[in-house]
Amino acid sequence: MKTLFTHIKGLVQVREESSTWLAGEAMSHLPVLENAWLLIENDKIIDYGSMPNLPDKTWDEQIDLSGKFVLPAWVDSHTHLIYAGNREQEFIDRIKGLTYEEIAAKGGGIVNSAKNLQTTSENELYLQAANRLEQVMQMGTGAIEIKSGYGLTLEAELKMLSVIKKLRQQYDLPIKATFLGAHAVPPEYKNNQKAYVDHLINEMLPAVAEQGIANYVDVFCEKNYFSVAETERIIEAAQQYGLPAKIHVNQFYAIGGIAASVKHNARSVDHLEVLTDTDLNALQHTQTMPVALPSCSFFIDIPYTPARKIIDAGLPLAIATDYNPGTTPNGNMNFCLSLACIKMKMTPEEAINAATLNAAYALDLLDTHGSITPGKQANLLITEKIPSYGFLPYSFGQNHIEQVYINGKRL
Numbered sequence: 058m059k060t061l062f063t064h065i066k067g068l069v070q071v072r073e074e075s076s077t078w079l080a081g082e083a084m085s086h087l088p089v090l091e092n093a094w095l096l097i098e099n100d101k102i103i104d105y106g107s108m109p110n111l112p113d114k115t116w117d118e119q120i121d122l123s124g125k126f127v128l129p130a131w132v133d134s135h136t137h138l139i140y141a142g143n144r145e146q147e148f149i150d151r152i153k154g155l156t157y158e159e160i161a162a163k164g165g166g167i168v169n170s171a172k173n174l175q176t177t178s179e180n181e182l183y184l185q186a187a188n189r190l191e192q193v194m195q196m197g198t199g200a201i202e203i204k205s206g207y208g209l210t211l212e213a214e215l216k217m218l219s220v221i222k223k224l225r226q227q228y229d230l231p232i233k234a235t236f237l238g239a240h241a242v243p244p245e246y247k248n249n250q251k252a253y254v255d256h257l258i259n260e261m262l263p264a265v266a267e268q269g270i271a272n273y274v275d276v277f278c279e280k281n282y283f284s285v286a287e288t289e290r291i292i293e294a295a296q297q298y299g300l301p302a303k304i305h306v307n308q309f310y311a312i313g314g315i316a317a318s319v320k321h322n323a324r325s326v327d328h329l330e331v332l333t334d335t336d337l338n339a340l341q342h343t344q345t346m347p348v349a350l351p352s353c354s355f356f357i358d359i360p361y362t363p364a365r366k367i368i369d370a371g372l373p374l375a376i377a378t379d380y381n382p383g384t385t386p387n388g389n390m391n392f393c394l395s396l397a398c399i400k401m402k403m404t405p406e407e408a409i410n411a412a413t414l415n416a417a418y419a420l421d422l423l424d425t426h427g428s429i430t431p432g433k434q435a436n437l438l439i440t441e442k443i444p445s446y447g448f449l450p451y452s453f454g455q456n457h458i459e460q461v462y463i464n465g466k467r468l
């Protein structure tokens with residue numbers, strides 16, 4: 058089945074090759090082919106060009122996209138979209154000025170999300186997550202990472218990872234699973250955090266690895282959560298099972314988690330709202346992608362990741378949603394793009410590169426996703442008729458994604 062798209066106003070992120078991430082100044086370059094055609098065959102991108110050079114060949118279907126832009130679908134490299142129920146009450150409590158501790162005491166926070174998840178059936182969890190996944194796909198997400206971490210017991214963590222596996226079987230987009238048993242210390246280990254880390258390393262991790270249902274390991278490396286030393290222990294243990302790290306770090310405090318993560322060749326370090334020069338230097342000449350989560354900063358009203366500082370230091374940057382019930386109940390990558398531009402002072406070109414190519418790197422998907430490149434998967438988003446691709450972040454809070462293709466099939 059060959060489908061030809063014609064008269065595309067702008068074919069965005071066209072690259073003959075895309076074997077590396079984009080860092081520093083290179084992030085400001087976004088290749089766009091105007092008045093273009095694009096040919097896909099079954100699930101793959103085959104060829105593209107400009108309309109005057111349309112080859113004289115046959116195809117099964119021809120679709121006119123006059124006035125519309127085509128981009129590689131967004132890659133959301135950081136989400137927690139499996140959870141049981143919402144946390145609207147906590148939202149109101151926060152508006153009224155309750156502290157984190159008061160909210161937790163009233164039934165909010167990660168630990169309470171975990172309590173809720175532990176008593177929710179796998180099927181119910183699947184149905185809620187599938188609904189969220191379909192919503193974000195409609196908004197242009199064509200590859201995604203999902204974390205466990207609201208289980209905090211072996212059984213509940215495996216239940217979450219099993220839901221991710223089922224989503225992967227049911228949906229065509231790439232779904233990467235991350236084991237985040239070290240999201241918070243469960244109450245039963247409150248006075249013995251070391252015992253929980255031991256349990257995680259000696260019991261949980263081997264069971265997760267044995268089932269082969271995780272691609273990465275993650276740790277909430279933060280004051281009052283998991284220390285740098287504990288983070289390193291968990292990363293090292295996971296390496297024994299071939300699980301690379303993606304680490305929650307520097308959200309509230311700079312405690313040295315970035316240096317520890319890059320030392321172990323973490324695939325990404327995520328959050329980075331608080332970033333010292335030492336952290337910045339630690340990221341130089343590494344294989345670790347910094348990932349900003351601007352919707353989280355927006356929702357809980359904390360500083361934004363200093364994107365300019367990162368990019369101007371010659372580093373790469375990706376953006377992701379952090380979709381989760383507590384701090385980002387929203388999986389809309391388009392809104393992240395707007396925040397990246399408005400709040401983090403990234404240009405639309407930088408933001409689009411951050412949400413496609415660099416995000417694909419953060420999920421080890423650079424060979425197959427993140428750009429319009431022959432041989433890559435036909436995971437595409439098609440806009441409405443809009444004046445420019447910069448209109449996407451400019452016209453914030455509105456959806457301009459008209460169609461989404463996953464593996465060459467229209468949603």
Ligand SMILES: [Zn+2]
Nearest residue numbers: 135137305379
């Ligand atoms: Zn997160």
